[in-house]
Amino acid sequence: MYAQMVKTAGSGVKDRDEMSEQEQDFQDRIDRGEKIEPKDWMPDNYRITLIRQIGQHAHSEVVGQLPEGNWITRAPTLERKAILLAKVQDEAGHGLYLYGAAETLGVSRDEITEDLLAGRMKYSSIFNYPTLNWADMGAVGWLVDGAAIINQVALQRTSYGPYARAMVRICKEESFHARQGYHIMMKMASGTPEQKAMAQDALNRLWYPVLMMFGPSDKESVHTAQSMAWKIKMDTNDELRQKFVDQTVQQIEYLGLELPDPNIKWNDETKQYDYSDPDWTEFFDVIKGNGPCNVDRMAARNKAWDDGKWVRDGLMAHAEKKAAAKVAAQ
């Protein structure tokens, strides 16, 4: 469905004199900072860009449960188990708010889920990396949720009302997630030498995949210019990545861990940290489906979809029965 819509859409940022009067009025609303609501007129491409981004975001929340869900039964204490369980449940909730936001644009959750399962939609590259040990639970909460917050705090001001409102609650929950991750890292970094080494190893392995979460460099990003003109995105990929690096370096130092990149250095002129780019060939390979866990993640999503068919069928049959009874009573 989404894929069909993309085929019929144009692309590229239009100059004002290329816009119809309706498109100019729409752009003026965006420029004035007004929120666009589901029943308002919007250009086809604005709708499609939102479905792509919100849908991909929703899929990421759901697939994102897998690397952490894998550790619930192996959490070291009852308290850690309860916290991790709550976090993973929150991610399912985020997926639901976001699928709800996508539905207001005219695509059902089933349709975009089928697009994901058929490889026509993406989810975040980060979830194609494995979580090998308990230190990874700390690093995922701290770094992955930390990166997500930086991206999502900005999205609270996005122009599409239902998306912006979903982000408010998601950001609050993500803050708790990041803190629980950092707390695990604090414990491990101040624990035995073996625990500290595990924390360091998790940071080293996840650092570049987390930098990739912000998307390709600005010169490679195909959607940024139009998405920023429509305030679907509020900052560029590189701007958000830099914000993440600047915030995280000090947290690494507080933990007493080594920086994962020897080129991280404060730059007095730019007033920010210099750092090394991730390997962009690896990034594009991962989003094409060739990361270490792509096959496993998609197999898990396909299995969940197939196993859940009887529930969806049951709910539909019940809804149809209720609707028929309502008609009969009229």
Ligand code: BYC
């Ligand atoms: N992974 O033109 P660009 C979470 C694709 S979940 C995969 O810069 P855009 C959490 C991009 O789709 C975090 N694909 O794109 C959950 C495009 O390909 P298509 C999820 C990526 O959209 C559980 C192409 O590359 N957050 O927080 O302007 C537990 C060119 O890119 C990625 C969101 O989804 C990637 N990392 O900018 C814990 C936030 N990056 O679609 C945590 C909302 C790029 O043309 N999304 N691509 O085939 C966004 O802010 C933007 O979509 C992005 C990319 C910044 C991610």
